[in-house]
Amino acid sequence: MKIGVFAKTYSGISPTEVLTKVHKAGYESVAYNMVCSNLSSLPLDVTDDVIEDLMISSLATTVEIDSLSATYNMIHLSKQVRDNGLASLLSLAKVANLIGCNLITLCTGTRCQTNQWHGHPDNNSQQAWDELVSEMRKAIQIAEQYNIYLGIEPELSNVINSATKAKQLIEQLDSDRVRIIFDPANLFEQVTLAEQHHIIEESFNLLEPYIIQAHAKDRNADGSFGVTGKGILDYDFYIRMLINSGFQGDLIAHGFSEQDGQFVQDFLRKKVIQAGQ
Numbered sequence: 001m002k003i004g005v006f007a008k009t010y011s012g013i014s015p016t017e018v019l020t021k022v023h024k025a026g027y028e029s030v031a032y033n034m035v036c037s038n039l040s041s042l043p044l045d046v047t048d049d050v051i052e053d054l055m056i057s058s059l060a061t062t063v064e065i066d067s068l069s070a071t072y073n074m075i076h077l078s079k080q081v082r083d084n085g086l087a088s089l090l091s092l093a094k095v096a097n098l099i100g101c102n103l104i105t106l107c108t109g110t111r112c113q114t115n116q117w118h119g120h121p122d123n124n125s126q127q128a129w130d131e132l133v134s135e136m137r138k139a140i141q142i143a144e145q146y147n148i149y150l151g152i153e154p155e156l157s158n159v160i161n162s163a164t165k166a167k168q169l170i171e172q173l174d175s176d177r178v179r180i181i182f183d184p185a186n187l188f189e190q191v192t193l194a195e196q197h198h199i200i201e202e203s204f205n206l207l208e209p210y211i212i213q214a215h216a217k218d219r220n221a222d223g224s225f226g227v228t229g230k231g232i233l234d235y236d237f238y239i240r241m242l243i244n245s246g247f248q249g250d251l252i253a254h255g256f257s258e259q260d261g262q263f264v265q266d267f268l269r270k271k272v273i274q275a276g277q
Contacts, residue, residue, distance in 0.1 A: 001247065003268050004029035004066055006254035009261060013038040015057035021258070022063050026265040029064040031105065031213070031252045034092070042072055042088035046095050055099050066250045067103040067151060067213060068092050073116040074135040075109035075128050075159060086138055093146040103212055105151040105181060106139065108132055108160040108169075119157035132159045136173055143177035151212055153181035154203065156189070163187070163203035170210055180207045183215035185233055185255070189223035197237055208245055216268055217255040227256040229267035239268075239275045 005022060007030040012018040018036040034043050037050050058065055070092045072085025089104065096104055109132055111120035122128055136150075143150050154166045170178050184200045191199065204211075218231030229235065242251070251272070253264050 001242065001272055002028040002064070002066070002250040003265060003272065004031065004064075004250045004252040005261065005265070006031050006033070006252065007036045008033040009254060009256065010036075010258050012036060015054045016060070019057050019061040019063045021261075023061040025261045026269065027063065027253075027261075029066040029250045029252070031067045031069060031254070032065050032101075033069045041069060042085060044084070044087055044091055046091055051095055051098055054095075058099070064250075065099055065101045066252065067105050068096050068101055070104045071107035071116065073107060073109045074139075075111065075131045076116075077111075077113060082135060086135070086142075089139055090142050093142050093148055096148050097146040102147070103149050103151050103179070104143075105153070105213075108152050108155070108158045109135075110158050112157075117155070117157055119161075123157075123159050123161065128159050133169070133172060136169070136178070140173065140175045140177050144175075148177070149179045149212055150177055151179050151181040153183055153186065153215070154207075155183075155186045163206040167206050167210075178210070179212035180210040181213050181215060182207060182211045183217055184238055185215070185217040185219050185225065185231075189219065190221070193232075193234065196232070196234060200234075200238060201241065204241055204245070211247065211249065213249045214242055214247065214251045216251055216253040216264070225255050227260050228253050228264045235268075235271045236275070239271050243272075243275050 005027045007018050010018045010021040035041050070089045107116050111122040112118040154160050154163055160166050188199050216228050218226045218228045218233045220226040220231050
């Protein structure tokens with residue numbers, strides 16, 4: 001199991017600058033965001049020079065590009081926002097194909113119009129569901145064209161806010177292009193340890209066949225997000241579950257500052273070794 005990190009955790013406007021810091025902290029891979037190449041998070045065009053720079057930097061630092069971010073609000077009320085997001089997905093799919101990365105990560109969207117990670121009561125409506133299915137079918141056509149996978153992540157503030165809904169969506173879409181990003185910290189807020197274990201285990205059992213990437217974030221006791229390894233998420237339980245299942249993907253850390261990067265890498269490395277890998 002490789003231990004990786006969100007590339008944008010580290011400051012810099014070039015992949016060499018960012019990936020050098022990632023490598024120095026001991027991470028082996030990244031979930032890459034094009035802001036690290038001095039572009040927008042959702043570029044409509046990525047030049048050959050930018051792609052070459054990313055490939056050379058990855059090879060030079062030995063940091064693998066495990067995934068590319070194409071997160072946009074897939075059920076935004078503005079058709080222009082959705083169309084621009086889909087156009088960027090197409091652009092990033094071409095990049096992924098060229099650099100040998102097979103995973104692009106998405107956001108299943110929210111009716112909140114100002115922040116794609118904020119919840120809204122209408123996220124649970126049939127209309128929101130139907131619009132997500134429609135948008136996902138368009139994304140799947142792109143994934144099939146470029147032979148990549150689309151990673152969706154159960155997230156309390158989005159339409160897919162549970163493991164049950166994630167599995168329902170996968171079954172309805174009936175496409176082998178759709179995979180799961182598993183982040184247990186996105187499945188609960190304030191819970192007891194027993195409740196946490198139950199939620200994680202039940203969700204993992206539902207989604208295990210589809211998990212392509214795992215995330216390492218954390219929650220504080222008050223329900224807010226915290227630094228990985230300093231919160232209440234039981235990482236012994238979580239990592240043991242990943243390893244015992246035969247999970248072969250990368251464990252990608254995020255949700256903390258650059259200054260905490262070394263601590264998080266050391267913490268996760270220790271937990272993986274203690275779990276027997």
